[in-house]
Amino acid sequence: KGLRGRELQETSRIPSKFSGEERVAMKEALKGAIQIPTVSFSPEESNTTALAEFGEYIRKVFPTVFSTSFIQHETVGDYSHLFTVQGSDTSLQPYMLLAHLDVVPAPEEGWEVPPFSGLEHDGFIHGRGTLDNKNSVMALLQALELLLIRNYIPRRSFFIALGHDEELSGMNGAQKISALLQARGVQLAFIVDEGSFILDGFISYVKKPFAMISVSEKGAIHLMLQVNMTPGHSSAPPKETSIGILAAAVSRLEQTPMPHMFASGPLDITMQQLADEFPFPINILLSNLWLFRPLVNRLMERNYLTNALVRTTMALTMFNAGVKVNVIPPAAQATINFRIHPAQTVREVLEFVKDIVADDRVQFHVLNAFDPLPISPFDDQALGYQLLRQTIQSVFPEIDIVTPGICIGNTDSRHFTNLTTGIYRFNPIYMQPGDFRSVHGINEKISVQGYETQVKFIFEFIQNADSEAQPVPHLHEL
Ligand SMILES: CCCCCCCC/C=C\CCCCCCCC(=O)N[C@@H](CC(C)C)C(=O)O
Numbered sequence: 001k002g003l004r005g006r007e008l009q010e011t012s013r014i015p016s017k018f019s020g021e022e023r024v025a026m027k028e029a030l031k032g033a034i035q036i037p038t039v040s041f042s043p044e045e046s047n048t049t050a051l052a053e054f055g056e057y058i059r060k061v062f063p064t065v066f067s068t069s070f071i072q073h074e075t076v077g078d079y080s081h082l083f084t085v086q087g088s089d090t091s092l093q094p095y096m097l098l099a100h101l102d103v104v105p106a107p108e109e110g111w112e113v114p115p116f117s118g119l120e121h122d123g124f125i126h127g128r129g130t131l132d133n134k135n136s137v138m139a140l141l142q143a144l145e146l147l148l149i150r151n152y153i154p155r156r157s158f159f160i161a162l163g164h165d166e167e168l169s170g171m172n173g174a175q176k177i178s179a180l181l182q183a184r185g186v187q188l189a190f191i192v193d194e195g196s197f198i199l200d201g202f203i204s205y206v207k208k209p210f211a212m213i214s215v216s217e218k219g220a221i222h223l224m225l226q227v228n229m230t231p232g233h234s235s236a237p238p239k240e241t242s243i244g245i246l247a248a249a250v251s252r253l254e255q256t257p258m259p260h261m262f263a264s265g266p267l268d269i270t271m272q273q274l275a276d277e278f279p280f281p282i283n284i285l286l287s288n289l290w291l292f293r294p295l296v297n298r299l300m301e302r303n304y305l306t307n308a309l310v311r312t313t314m315a316l317t318m319f320n321a322g323v324k325v326n327v328i329p330p331a332a333q334a335t336i337n338f339r340i341h342p343a344q345t346v347r348e349v350l351e352f353v354k355d356i357v358a359d360d361r362v363q364f365h366v367l368n369a370f371d372p373l374p375i376s377p378f379d380d381q382a383l384g385y386q387l388l389r390q391t392i393q394s395v396f397p398e399i400d401i402v403t404p405g406i407c408i409g410n411t412d413s414r415h416f417t418n419l420t421t422g423i424y425r426f427n428p429i430y431m432q433p434g435d436f437r438s439v440h441g442i443n444e445k446i447s448v449q450g451y452e453t454q455v456k457f458i459f460e461f462i463q464n465a466d467s468e469a470q471p472v473p474h475l476h477e478l
């Protein structure tokens with residue numbers, strides 16, 4: 001189901017078999033990438049020396065990519081990279097594979113090995129970026145390098161875009177790449193980026209790992225609340241201070257979750273596809289959402305991850321106030337990070353928040369805001385989704401559930417809605433809750449075997465995108 005024409009593609013396929021020497025080279029290349037500390041600290045501070053070094057490094061380890069006549073390489077926004085791989089059939093719409101080479105900071109405390117060592121230990125490569133997202137950067141280029149060495153000539157053109165400031169919102173990398181391609185009149189069939197995984201053990205009842213392809217991502221608001229009061233001597237305080245007023249306001253917000261929004265859309269399909277994995281009676285509830293939706297909503301609210309899937313969340317992330325112990329504070333500021341469910345908008349969330357705060361002394365400053373991303377198609381006609389599904393099924397034959405999902409974080413792919421309606425977020429790696437906590441946390445690591453499989457997945461995916469296969473129409477042909 002989904003794609004046809006498999007037989008055709010099998011005839012000229014290059015098998016994803018790598019020699020012992022190639023397998024050593026690919027893991028060594030990843031280790032070298034981890035050792036370059038391409039840290040995005042803040043909008044004002046990145047390690048530009050490391051970002052430049054990374055550009056030199058990929059030239060060195062992927063010489064064929066850089067010397068192939070039908071591949072054009074460009075540096076964008078000083079440190080991001082855009083590879084245009086010209087296919088032989090210009091009637092086919094190109095696609096894009098996206099990843100980012102910057103990482104979040106990694107103070108050494110708590111790490112079993114230094115975070116920029118790239119050390120191999122017990123079958124794992126350790127370090128910041130091994131899951132987020134140098135694994136993808138390196139696997140994309142590695143798979144292409146290996147295909148080129150085997151004289152592969154793609155039919156369908158594609159782009160590999162590597163952003164350098166995703167962890168700071170992608171304005172200098174992905175955003176500029178998107179603008180550049182738009183200026184060139186490029187439209188894409190689809191994009192594949194980071195943002196979801198093969199999930200293993202995230203839902204206690206679901207024993208089988210399943211692949212979730214995120215077809216949308218939440219919007220966000222960075223909101224600063226501020227209260228100003230006249231400062232004075234603390235020995236004769238007013239009835240309320242800026243700190244007290246603000247604390248009461250944010251406490252009201254914390255006590256008032258946004259309405260749950262599990263009404264329809266991709267999550268319906270996710271839950272229905274997973275229903276059979278749950279024991280009785282939850283399987284019955286999930287298979288009959290038309291009747292049991294309110295109950296399922298309450299079940300999903302209980303877990304912090306599934307809760308994030310069913311509603312707009314708010315996290316109070318910064319709180320600043322006070323200048324001295326005996327001074328009535330002149331101002332208090334709180335910064336809140338909202339993640340907006342695809343069924344809500346920035347405007348609706350702000351209205352909701354103002355109603356809850358209901359205090360004119362609290363000023364609102366929207367520092368940054370964007371609506372949730374549109375839902376990309378995931379039906380039988382959706383080329384990007386179906387290619388991912390097909391490749392998951394061939395590379396991970398043990399996975400029999402592939403579901404659409406919603407990405408609870410944000411990715412560079414959100415800068416590309418001008419170029420395509422098909423944006424899919426999926427990393428072909430197994431992810432357990434502990435691994436997930438290591439992303440932006442401590443002891444981030446990838447198994448050598450998991451990384452090799454990621455390279456294999458991309459190697460297969462690029463070939464699948466070139467196959468004769470077309471999405472199967474909904475209606476049966478007569
Ligand atoms: C029913 C299924 C259960 C689902 C459990 C979900 C498990 C979580 C799986 C994937 C989430 C991955 C999110 C990764 C993308 C986040 C990247 C990131 O951190 N982006 C920044 C961007 C910002 C503009 C700097 C962010 O803060 O979101």
Ligand SMILES: [Zn+2]
Pocket residue numbers: 100132133166194
């Ligand atoms: Zn990332």
Ligand SMILES: [Zn+2]
Pocket residue numbers: 104132167440
């Ligand atoms: Zn990240």
